[in-house]
Amino acid sequence: MTGLINAVPTDKPEEYRNVFVFLETRKGAIVKSSLEMIGIGKEIAEKVKEKLVCILVGNDLAPMAKEAGKYGCDKVLGAESPDLEDFKTMPYAHYAAQFISEEKPNIFLIAATHDGRDLASRIAVKSRTGVTADCTVIDIDPNERILLANRPVYGESTLAEILCKNHRPQMATARPGVFKVPDAQDGRNCEKDIRRVRVDPDLIRKEIIGFRPKVEFDITDADIVVSGGLGLGKKEGFQVLEELAKELGGVVGASRPAVDVGWIDRDHQVGQTGRVVRPKLYIAAGISGKAQHIVGMKQSDIIIAINSDPDAEIAKYSDYFINDDVYAAIPELIKEIRKLKGEKEVEIST
């Protein structure tokens, strides 16, 4: 344990070199968001001619170490034990921090997944350094070797650039899905240092007693979201949206007021107190466009707003604005999609 102790500026920051990336794994494979970290980690390491070192904690690490090498990692440091098979915060943070104290990296990146955020600030506190959360833009000052960690704040309206000048390593968690997965290549050089460790029993204080793979609805997975608000006027309006969503292969979303009046479950809520979605197509039907909702959907690729109020705020955030009754526009959309599908079917059969 760290105890009640302050963050301390590092004596000789110039002695801290290389970029560390913590790799999250699942069933013997590196998760996609961690491959994204290899991508951005390699990019900034190359800018200052340093190495990208990946950290693995778990069991049977060899196949994952090999995979990390293919994606461009220069060196893998691993702590391996049957006791580390499952994700456990305390021992995982312990080994990550131990690698930091031995190897003195300048930068340490972790994907901002739930497990990533679970670990990041514990590793930071152990190393008595700072960590910037959920970055979407990451760069390095090539002369000073200062990490430029940028994160969206105030409901994604502002990008804050945050520096950790005097403490090492400079840590950040980075938002999944923002950075590119690098190309995998065979035959790259990658040094491997995987250690069999005996985990201190005092670090094992929780156990995973079950796992249920995701079967339930998650609105953030969908490519197309059709959302409704109070402008639908009635609960049944969501059935019409459901029909359109089904036709499009999408899912139904909702504004907070529509959830609050009980027209639809909270799982469907898009907005600051619901989920933030980034689908290819977002349709907002009968939603006025309060800041609370806009924050949750403005990053969609294409936005269609349907509202009978010509001055509805939502129009400003739309690519297409159908200024008409929802119950005129939605059935027309369904009809036209079906029509087009019909035409396509005919084309193929001839």
Place this chain on the structure above:
Amino acid sequence: MALEIVVMIKQVPDSQEVEIDPVTKTLNRMKARNVLNVADENALEAALIIKDRAESHITIVSMGPPMADEAILECMGKGADRGILLTDRAFAGADTYPTGLTLAAAITKLGKFDIIFAGEETSDSSTGHVGPGVAEFLGIEQITYTRSVRFEDGNVIGERELEDGIEIVRARPPVLITVRLGSNIPRRQTLRKKIDAIKTGVETWTLQNLGIPAEWVGFKGSPTVVRSMKTIKEKERAARKITVSEIGELVKELAGNGVIKMEVEQQ
């Protein structure tokens, strides 16, 4: 012996009332009322559910300006027994490191604790890093992003929401739990408890009470600094007006661009 539960909360600007400035497109937080962070309401409810079933004593701990006592009183009106506000000018400008340190110092001063609850993140900072930081300072295990928590045979069992499923974790107290936003329906205050809360009042602790140096907390104790704030350029959107009779054309356009897929099954 009663379970000692601590719930860490924060008062934040109400996201419902935050307006978007039409010119700068940034959120105008000045006008917003201050409220209890919503995920913290869920954290308190998770603690109260345990208290409903097992004899427990709940202490609210919050770091913030003097007016944040309102949020603490609200928690007491729902069933928390004691409220402590950590307020001192020295605490201002803290990043996640000294925030966690300050909260952990207060919890250490409280003495024995079994379960510490916090919301998964705050709506104004959205880091989710403070809870785990506190657990590290205190040297205890944690179960983050829980959608449900129960106390059974001396163990805490939490269901964690992960990207690919639900992980069920068992830990023996002391343990820190962070609670997912919207994972339960927070109860309302009762008049009786509200009156009791006002009678009991909120205790105020300053830096002096915590016994840690001023350089360790607030802006001085923060390893990170904000260098710049830039408005994120919003994607320019045309708001092209489409009439109902033009919807057919719109659908063709979207299908042509591959935005919507026709997914005709090939025979």
